[in-house]
Amino acid sequence: MSDVLLQVRGLRKSYGALAVTDDVSLDVQAGQVHAIIGPNGAGKTTLIAQLSGQLSPDAGRVVYDGNDITHLDMPGRVRRGLARSFQLTRILPQLSVLENVAIAVQARSGSSFRFWRGAASEAALNDQAMECLSEVGLAQKAHLPARLISHGEKRQLELAVALATRPRLLLLDEPLAGTGPDEAAMLVDLLARLRSRVTMMLIEHDMGAVFQLADRVSVLVYGRIVASGTPDAIRDDPAVRTAYLGEEEGTP
Amino acid sequence: MSNLLLLQVLNGAQFGILLFLVAAGLTLVFGIMDFINLAHGVLYMVGAYLMASLSMLTGSFWWGLLLTLPATMLVGLVLEVAIFRRLYDRPHLDQVLATFALVMILSEGVKIIWGAAPLNVSMPNLLSGSIPLAGPIRFPVYRLAIIAAGLATAFGLWFVIGRTRIGMLLRAGAHDRAMVSALGVDIGRLFMLVFAFGAMLAGFAGAMVSPILSVDPGMGDQILILGFVVIVIGGVGSIRGAFVASLLVGIIDTVGRIFGPIVLKMVLELDAATQAGRTVAPMLVYILMAAILCWRPNGLFGRTSA
Amino acid sequence: MMSRRGMAALIIFALLAVTPPVLIFMGQGFFASVVTRMMIYAIAALSLDLILGYGALVSFGHAAFLGIGAYAVLMLNSLGVTDIAAQFGAAAVAAAVFAAITGTIALRTRGVYFIMITLAFGQMLYFFLISLSVFGGDDGASLPARSTIMGQGWLDHDLALFYLVLGILALCFLGLTRLTMSRFGRVLIGTREDALRMQAIGFRILPYQLTAYVISAMICSVAGVLLANQLEYVSPQLASWQRSGELIIMVVLGGIGSLTGAMTGALFTIGLEEGMARISEHWKLYFGLLLLAVVLFSPGGLATLAARITGKGRPE
Ligand SMILES: Nc1ncnc2c1ncn2[C@@H]1O[C@H](COP(=O)(O)OP(=O)(O)OP(=O)(O)O)[C@@H](O)[C@H]1O
Ligand SMILES: [Mg+2]
Numbered sequence: 001m002s003d004v005l006l007q008v009r010g011l012r013k014s015y016g017a018l019a020v021t022d023d024v025s026l027d028v029q030a031g032q033v034h035a036i037i038g039p040n041g042a043g044k045t046t047l048i049a050q051l052s053g054q055l056s057p058d059a060g061r062v063v064y065d066g067n068d069i070t071h072l073d074m075p076g077r078v079r080r081g082l083a084r085s086f087q088l089t090r091i092l093p094q095l096s097v098l099e100n101v102a103i104a105v106q107a108r109s110g111s112s113f114r115f116w117r118g119a120a121s122e123a124a125l126n127d128q129a130m131e132c133l134s135e136v137g138l139a140q141k142a143h144l145p146a147r148l149i150s151h152g153e154k155r156q157l158e159l160a161v162a163l164a165t166r167p168r169l170l171l172l173d174e175p176l177a178g179t180g181p182d183e184a185a186m187l188v189d190l191l192a193r194l195r196s197r198v199t200m201m202l203i204e205h206d207m208g209a210v211f212q213l214a215d216r217v218s219v220l221v222y223g224r225i226v227a228s229g230t231p232d233a234i235r236d237d238p239a240v241r242t243a244y245l246g247e248e249e250g251t252p
Numbered sequence: 253m254s255n256l257l258l259l260q261v262l263n264g265a266q267f268g269i270l271l272f273l274v275a276a277g278l279t280l281v282f283g284i285m286d287f288i289n290l291a292h293g294v295l296y297m298v299g300a301y302l303m304a305s306l307s308m309l310t311g312s313f314w315w316g317l318l319l320t321l322p323a324t325m326l327v328g329l330v331l332e333v334a335i336f337r338r339l340y341d342r343p344h345l346d347q348v349l350a351t352f353a354l355v356m357i358l359s360e361g362v363k364i365i366w367g368a369a370p371l372n373v374s375m376p377n378l379l380s381g382s383i384p385l386a387g388p389i390r391f392p393v394y395r396l397a398i399i400a401a402g403l404a405t406a407f408g409l410w411f412v413i414g415r416t417r418i419g420m421l422l423r424a425g426a427h428d429r430a431m432v433s434a435l436g437v438d439i440g441r442l443f444m445l446v447f448a449f450g451a452m453l454a455g456f457a458g459a460m461v462s463p464i465l466s467v468d469p470g471m472g473d474q475i476l477i478l479g480f481v482v483i484v485i486g487g488v489g490s491i492r493g494a495f496v497a498s499l500l501v502g503i504i505d506t507v508g509r510i511f512g513p514i515v516l517k518m519v520l521e522l523d524a525a526t527q528a529g530r531t532v533a534p535m536l537v538y539i540l541m542a543a544i545l546c547w548r549p550n551g552l553f554g555r556t557s558a
Numbered sequence: 559m560m561s562r563r564g565m566a567a568l569i570i571f572a573l574l575a576v577t578p579p580v581l582i583f584m585g586q587g588f589f590a591s592v593v594t595r596m597m598i599y600a601i602a603a604l605s606l607d608l609i610l611g612y613g614a615l616v617s618f619g620h621a622a623f624l625g626i627g628a629y630a631v632l633m634l635n636s637l638g639v640t641d642i643a644a645q646f647g648a649a650a651v652a653a654a655v656f657a658a659i660t661g662t663i664a665l666r667t668r669g670v671y672f673i674m675i676t677l678a679f680g681q682m683l684y685f686f687l688i689s690l691s692v693f694g695g696d697d698g699a700s701l702p703a704r705s706t707i708m709g710q711g712w713l714d715h716d717l718a719l720f721y722l723v724l725g726i727l728a729l730c731f732l733g734l735t736r737l738t739m740s741r742f743g744r745v746l747i748g749t750r751e752d753a754l755r756m757q758a759i760g761f762r763i764l765p766y767q768l769t770a771y772v773i774s775a776m777i778c779s780v781a782g783v784l785l786a787n788q789l790e791y792v793s794p795q796l797a798s799w800q801r802s803g804e805l806i807i808m809v810v811l812g813g814i815g816s817l818t819g820a821m822t823g824a825l826f827t828i829g830l831e832e833g834m835a836r837i838s839e840h841w842k843l844y845f846g847l848l849l850l851a852v853v854l855f856s857p858g859g860l861a862t863l864a865a866r867i868t869g870k871g872r873p874e
Contacts, residue, residue, distance in 0.1 A: 052758070054754070054757075054758075073757075073762070074757045074758060075757050075760045075761055075762045078757075078758065078759060078760035079760050083758070083759075084758060086755075086758070090752050090754060090755040090758070091752075091755070092747075092748050092751040092752055092755060093751060094747065094751055095744075095747070095748070095751070099744070103744055103745070103748055103756075103759065104759040104760070106741055106744070106745075107759045107760035107761050108760060111741075112741045112742055112744075112745045112761070112766070113741075113742055113769065114740055114741040114742060115736070115737045115740050115741075115742045115743075116736050116737070116740055117736075117740055117741075118736070118739045118740065119739065119740055119741045119743070119744045120739065122741075161755075161759060164759070165759055165760055282670060286669075286670065288670045288673060288674075290803075335850070335854070338854060339854075342857070344616060344669060344670055344673060345610075345616050345806075345810065345814075346853050346857060348616060348618065348673060348803075348806065349806065349807065349810055349849065349853045350849075350850055350853040350854065352803045352806075352807070352849070353846040353847070353849035353850035353853065354846065354850065355800075355803075355846075356842045356843070356845060356846030356849070357842075357843055357846035357847060357850065359842070360840050360842040360843035360846065361843060363840070364840055364843070473799065473800075477677060477678060477681045477799060480674040480677055480678055481674075481678050483674065484671065484674050484675060484678065488670065488671070527689075527691065527692075530689050530691070531686060531689040531690070533689075534682075534685035534686075534688070534689060535682050535685060535686055538678055538679060538681065538682035539682075541675070541678055542660075542663050542679075545663055545666065545667070545675065546663060549666050549667055
């Protein structure tokens with residue numbers, strides 16, 4: 001299991017004079033959880049945005065599964081199995097929880113240029129959506145309007161939607177942000193279960209979760225990767241401790 | 253023929269300059285407040301009507317013009333305070349509807365006050381007459397005066413926006429509203445000022461045009477939509493873009509209407525060519541807009557992000 | 559099970575169906591033609607609601623498609639083609655082509671840009687129609703005769719036209735109701751709610767928006783064909799920007815994003831205009847004031863206003 005699923009080379013992105021992504025290169029091995037940690041404003045979300053195709057980099061290459069996808073748009077990447085979750089929850093508020101997931105299933109199953117038959121009664125879509133919801137523990141809320149569920153539940157929904165795209169590589173932008181301890185524990189369990197199926201790039205501030213899940217950790221500071229290695233190596237790296245972990249009270 | 257072309261280019265430039273006066277206010281309001289104001293054309297019309305009344309009342313073109321400027325500014329202020337400021341944070345659709353309602357109200361109001369029949373404003377003696385252009389062709393002094401007044405205004409705007417503190421705030425505001433607030437500037441006051449000033453420019457354009465066009469209740473519509481075309485071509489929020497695009501639109505529209513049928517007729521040598529030319533000419537500026545959009549979706553001088 | 563709005567729609571259609579006999583019985587048969595016009599605008603409003611209410615695309619050039627439909631009748635008529643099916647077909651094709659071209663350009667942009675560009679393209683068509691001196695230029699031209707159905711002049715009877723319009727309105731309502739609940743409709747609603755989210759689950763949204771735009775244009779052109787028949791007169795004014803504004807007003811007054819709302823909005827707006835025009839020559843002033851008041855004080859349209867007054871909260 002040492003195939004490289006995602007290869008990033010010399011990625012750069014600047015806003016004016018501010019280099020938000022500064023010559024980032026990294027490899028994500030298939031089947032692993034690759035965590036990216038770094039202080040607020042380090043450029044983690046911007047990195048995900050470029051890997052997912054939301055933003056185009058100023059320079060550099062992104063190679064996924066052996067193909068150069070630097071210029072592929074976001075929908076194209078999603079269809080190849082490169083999905084993401086958002087740090088700030090993006091759900092479709094007027095749709096039900098189930099529909100939020102079913103529409104993601106719909107995106108990959110058959111044409112959506114169908115104008116007559118009711119989508120809500122398509123059992124195939126609903127069943128798969130229900131499975132994803134059960135997986136994240138949200139099945140009992142399936143029929144509520146998505147705007148009415150709690151913040152923690154929206155985080156679960158965010159994850160269910162990403163799963164519904166059947167990803168091979170999941171880019172997770174702070175999936176635990178804003179969840180309570182119980183929800184967080186549940187989500188960590190879920191991610192632990194998922195890792196056998198899905199390769200993950202995990203951005204997270206919760207060091208407990210990071211060191212519990214990650215096979216590999218890269219540290220991003222001011223847009224640069226300052227260290228990369230196994231969780232143990234990173235924990236012991238003095239440069240990392242001063243740059244980042246020192247203030248964060250990393251829980252081993 | 254080339255003399256005729258020169259004449260039409262000058263006419264086009266004069267039209268473009270008027271367009272600029274209207275578009276400048278529009279584009280500032282768009283760029284800085286992200287506010288779409290369909291009633292801007294009506295301000296142009298109101299300017300022309302006020303000019304008609306005030307110049308008649310005072311018996312002087314000059315007094316009329318002098319009084320029209322603050323009067324349209326006042327109209328703009330009243331509208332801003334009473335209505336527009338409630339709409340800045342609303343969706344664009346609400347802005348469209350509310351300002352469309354204003355168009356209905358003001359157009360009808362103008363009809364009630366001044367009647368539906370077109371009015372005329374007489375030209376001041378100083379600016380009547382014409383000067384020789386080339387050969388037998390002459391150009392009206394008044395139209396030259398419009399060009400001069402418009403250029404002076406454009407220069408003034410360039411100076412204010414490029415060289416003064418208010419201009420600096422405006423440019424910053426167009427870029428990042430929160431930042432201007434952070435500088436401790438009362439953003440509400442700034443908006444009010446921009447609005448009133450934009451209204452005055454539109455009113456000025458209306459007043460200036462009143463001696464050469466008949467003043468009627470529909471006169472604001474055409475200029476409003478061409479103003480949009482100008483903004484789309486020039487890029488939202490860019491005064492420079494508005495200037496270049498105004499001249500472009502003014503000249504292409506004017507020259508196209510006269511020369512389109514002639515040129516087509518020469519090429520096609522058919523009677524149908526005249527009709528084709530007459531059909532295509534008024535569409536030229538819109539086709540230009542479409543072409544520029546394909547090439548640069550944010551307009552010639554628009555910001556390049558999203 | 560039927561939703562409250564579905565129920566409301568059914569009641570509206572039932573009421574419309576019995577209008578002509580009742581009016582004739584009351585000796586006010588003339589008003590049937592007003593109701594015909596109300597229903598034609600309801601078709602146009604439904605079509606606009608598809609992109610405005612479900613796609614969140616503020617198109618300010620929709621009257622262009624009314625104009626295309628109306629001029630299709632006039633032009634085909636002058637060529638001797640009076641069959642209404644042929645006219646519907648030609649109108650729909652022309653509208654689809656115009657919508658596909660202008661939509662492709664306009665949909666590359668967002669927000670205020672989209673509004674201005676659709677407005678500008680609408681105006682372009684308006685000037686095109688004005689330039690057609692064969693068809694009366696500025697003034698337009700009257701239709702020598704109404705369209706025929708299978709060679710028969712049935713539509714010369716106002717009642718026949720009334721029920722044809724009612725039937726087409728019902729068809730459009732049904733079709734659009736299905737469409738908004740279909741896979742396609744769900745995608746369209748998704749793009750309204752959050753375009754980035756839709757892309758992040760694998761949808762390229764432009765083809766969906768463009769398709770909606772084209773469908774909407776085609777339906778509106780059908781309304782244009784009917785309007786030419788009802789008025790027996792065709793002029794560029796049908797495609798003016800004020801008309802586009804009025805169409806938006808209808809949709810918004812009725813409650814945006816609800817087909818029943820768009821339909822009632824159109825019926826109400828045209829009815830109100832007709833009524834006001836009878837009372838005052840300056841009805842536009844009062845209409846404008848009313849509209850301004852609704853926008854400023856009741857952003858959800860008349861539906862929310864009514865709900866607030868009757869204390870029922872926001873209608874779902
Ligand atoms: N569109 C933009 N324009 C200008 N600057 C931006 C833009 N987007 C992000 N930035 C800046 O880039 C830097 C990195 O932002 P980013 O959101 O990627 O950080 P992050 O590591 O995800 O932070 P956090 O932990 O808070 O989520 C920040 O300083 C931010 O202000
Ligand atoms: Mg972030």
